[in-house]
Amino acid sequence: MLNLLWLIPTLPLLSSLVLMLGAGRLSKNSIVICGVGSVGLAALIALSIAAGFNADDSYRQLLWHWFSVGTLSADFALYLDGLSLVMLMVVTGIGFLIHLYAAGYMYDDPDYARFFACMNLFLAAMLILTLADNLVLLYLGWEGVGLCSYLLIGFWYQDPANGMAARKAFVITRVGDTALAIGLFLLYRELGSLDIGTLMSGASERWPDGSSTATIAALLLLGGAVGKSAQLPLQSWLPDAMAGPTPVSALIHAATMVTAGVYLIARCHELFLLSPLAMTTVAVIGLLTLLLSGCSALVQTDIKRILAYSTISQIGYMFLALGVGAWSAAIFHLVTHAFFKALLFLSAGSVILALHHKQDIGDMGGLGRRMPFVFGCFLIGSACLAALPFTSGYFSKEPILAQAWEQAPLLWFGGALGALITALYSFRLIFVVFFGELRTEPHPVQRPGLVALKMPIALSLLALLALFGGTLELPLETVLPGVEIHPPLLIEAINTLIPILGVLACYSLYRLNPELLTRLKQLPGTSALRQFWRDGWGFDRLYDRCLRQPILWLARVNRNDIADQLSQGVAVCSRFSHQLLVEVQSGQIRWYASIMACGVVLLIGLGVLI
């Protein structure tokens, strides 16, 4: 079964090519069969590989030699171990469910084929990123997912705002990618290879703990991870990325692509373990990001932006976990987050569709009774997000906080505070959207025949995964260093109680005692603070002032190329001297004669004197 591994990225890639070339000639049914079927098949193959996979094994499949010059060589080769298997399952499995949902969601879009072509291409790139056995191939997948993310954020290209959001996402992540590329150059120069396995073993052998080269290399890789995973200071693209269709937000900007940074760091954990400084940086970035974006999520009014900030915040938890050395917990949270965040986004998609693309939660309310199924799904998703006991989110967040306590109580405190904020914003969403009085009458969309079933099926499967995903056993022991942590009972109790507390607080504020909330909002200074948080802590304005405006200014003043003045100067000089000489040639004999006489006198004078 393992030798079918190459088919997993190839199937979506082929389907994408078919859809691109056949655009305009395919019926909707064949588009679905091609676009969704290929992913389903890939997921089936992945499943059967997983069933027969021994957790202690790793498997390398060489497709072809990419390039080799001297010692610089890279292959198109796939590498499968416990870690990449977990990612493989998430990407194909969740990918399939979201594709299934999208087949219904996007049904009446005129660019149905283009949508699935991009989605399939994205999956192919993401699978290459996951399975790459060397850093260059990983970089191919890395840039490939960035490209597809760009294409899908700007999917509705008629609106320039979408194009702007797409470019912003691409360019900001590219800043991170540049750091990753430089890190790759450094690793190659120091260790003479690009193969991930060789690099990691070479790094542990050659570099002592705390070596500065290891630190620099790790920080550069972190730069790439921060960009792709929307962490501080490169997080500001993700909220705008919600301009894309909702299934895109679910797949790319929640479940898979944005977790690529987490995967990269886990993949290179040997390198990070060599550098305590880099580890601390990872943890601190994670903590700051989860708190800052949690606060932003509290005050957003657009349902997708709330979910976007919550994604940033949850990936912050994963970074925190990586930074404190809870490797398996980070990956576990990645998996459960993929389940419940995909569920949340798709449920939100159903709400948005029913309200004719209204996304402001101010326009929503009382939808619980009108859309009970979606409400149920959303409730499950929010419970997992808030990490209420016995949901999947609880099982994955708990070990992160425990390990954080073990490393530094301050990190734990931040994480626990973040958990409170998480519970607050996720249930704020529930109470505002699904309770209270009805503000906009929902019109659930009618899809013909089987298409109508696709969205509920996808949602129910995701809901099951989100509820029971916490009981999964991931085959990570042999890949990632494991830790057994038993923090004091008090800490565990606090970890468990905080989400419940958050939900209760939210309930009392939004249902029991709305006047208290109004009074809170009227406190002096809060409105400015809320505006500040809503703008994402002013990062956009900062980058605009410090980077974008100066560059625009420079481009504007130099539009006509200052260097061109150089050659223009030559031309001006020649024209000037030409005019001087023209004056001399006036055509008057007297003038010529007197000049000649002067010249003769001058020459004779010179001759006499010298």
Next chain:
Amino acid sequence: MLTLLIVLLLLGAALAWLAERQSTKAPRLVALATLGITLLFLLPLLFNTANGVLIAVQGDSWLLLERHAWIPRFGISWLLAMDGMSLLLVLLTLVLGLIAIASSWTEIRERQGFFYFNLLACLAGVVGVFTALDLFLFFVFWEVMLIPVYFLIGIWGHEDRHYAALKFVIFTQVSSLLMLIAIVGLALLHHQHTGSYSFDYFDLLGSGNRSPYGFWLMLGLFIAFVVKLPAFPLHTWLPDAHTQAPTAGSVILAGVLLKTGAYGLIRFLIPLFPDSLDSFAPVGMTIGVIGIFYGALLAFAQTDLKRLIAYSSISHMGFILLGVYAWNAVALQGAVMQMLTHGFSAAALFMLAGAVQQRIHSRDMRQMGGLWSQAPRMAAIALFFAMASLGIPGLGNFIAEFMVLIGSFQTNVPATVLATMGLVGAAVYSLIMIQRVFHGQQQTTHSLADFDRRELATMTLMMLALLMLGLYPQPTLNLLQPVMEQLQLLAQHSTHQLAGVMR
């Protein structure tokens, strides 16, 4: 064999001119046939090299070498040779020649005979430049290549063609003069040392080190080549020339002529003046890095589609300068890869710009927008080449820039780090181009025809080339590997020789 290639092209050029008397459509057919036949002559060579038959004619990297006496009194000979690098570049020249003909198929309607004469004559000159190893002969071909371009821009160009053509000719002639001085200077130096004149590449290798004037001769040659490349601040002829040239002119300029400058640096400048590697490399690399950023910034600022692409070329050529002065096998192969891949991607982008201009009669991006819905194929293809230009892995441009950067990181870390950051700039201007032309609301009510079969075929050819260079570059790299080893050896050898003499 090599002489035959050039003679064929010149013959075809003359025939194309004459054929106009028969019919106005005849010249382009003659030109097409000429290039086809020339390519047929080249193909066996390519396959034989790929099978390792022709490698090592002289025990080194030359595949073919022809030497005939020409002006023996001054040691000038008709010396043509081809190695893997020349082979690839000649191939690029001929393929882009075909594409240039395809792109002028309907665009050029006046004086077609003379047009195709100039096109083919220019190509003949370029093939000569890529194969000549006698410096005097090299100079002759250099001129043969440039003069026809003056006519191409000046006669069939757009609104400001006379200004652009004049600017082009002044820049190139001044730099050619510097080159001639440097070449003659080298021959005189050789005379001083050995008592006989020689313009032979093999005689002159490393000889630039021997003289106190060596630096100035090197500088002359350097300026001649970087004007052609072009590098900051000597690039200002390029945006005008590109913008005003007809599509075929832009294709040839961007795809082929710029590469002669880079080729000159690799083949002649460093091997003739190996010392300059130590002393001049930081300057060269700095100019390269400035070019990367300056080109990107100006590309971003343009409203004229063709100007944007022209400035992006300046940015891409900066990588070549960086790779050349890093002077190791990886960076050099990356630089040559960059010549090939930029040849295809820039040519394709200029063709796209030409196609848009032919349809809406404007190059102003403020009048474009929303073309995606009208011409989805054109838009998707433009996106492909924009992605190539910003260096998406999987396409040849990535391999090229990656190899240049990873190679130059070995020798100059700060310059490489800066150049890598330049990749962000490439993303900015490439995506803004897509946004302004194809995305957004439709600006005009022109009904716009999508690509027809002829255009699709040429574009597909270039896309396949870039995909092959990106996904399976090894055959190409195998052709380059012995050349780069040889060149490095030459540079080292001549430095050591000099060290021996000094002792």
